[in-house]
Amino acid sequence: MSLEQVHSQIVSCTKCSLHENRTNAVPGEGNRNAKIFFVGEAPGRNEDLTGKPFVGSAGKILTQLLEENGFSRENVFITSILKCRPPKNRNPHQNEIKACSPYLTRQINLIKPKLLVSLGQTALSFFSKNSKLSEKRGTLFDFENFKVFSTYHPAAVIYNRTLLSELKKDFKKISKLVV
DSSP: OOHHHHHHHHHTOOSSGGGGGOSOOOOOEEOTTOSEEEEESOOOHHHHHHSOSSOSHHHHHHHHHHHHTTOOGGGSEEEESOSSOOGGGOOOOHHHHHHHHHHHHHHHHHHOOSEEEEESHHHHHHHSTTOOHHHHBTOEEEETTEEEEEEOOTHHHHHOTTHHHHHHHHHHHHHHHTO
16 A cells, blocks of 8 residues: 555545544645654644644744754654544544554554654654653654654644743754664
């Protein structure tokens, strides 16, 4: 199966109720040979409208962090666990994660990145079930045959500006892990 086929399945998916209110599914985008694969929680309003990941305020922060460390959105892959926006940006429900996670797993296995980066607690929980972001942030751990680095979701900076310096430190570490 190709990445395009997975994305086609995502945009026509009806496995959970989130498809009923979506404007667009958000499969993810980026380089099919990406060394770094970023995973967030779920699309927000701007992502739902455009069908593209991380294009709102959090996306601007992510793009800035990438560029400050010599990367661009075009040479990484960016997606989320959920491919459709939850109502009012609520946290994903377990049945939604269960419905979407096979798509994420296929994307990871097709791209075969050198490093997976979990953005926030929900993404971390996908890769390490009972882990807390406060304990795993900034560390490297294994998930199946991949290395995972966990950090804050860029949206956290919107609500707590003091986290920006920590996120910047983490992105410097990320850039050194894929040299």
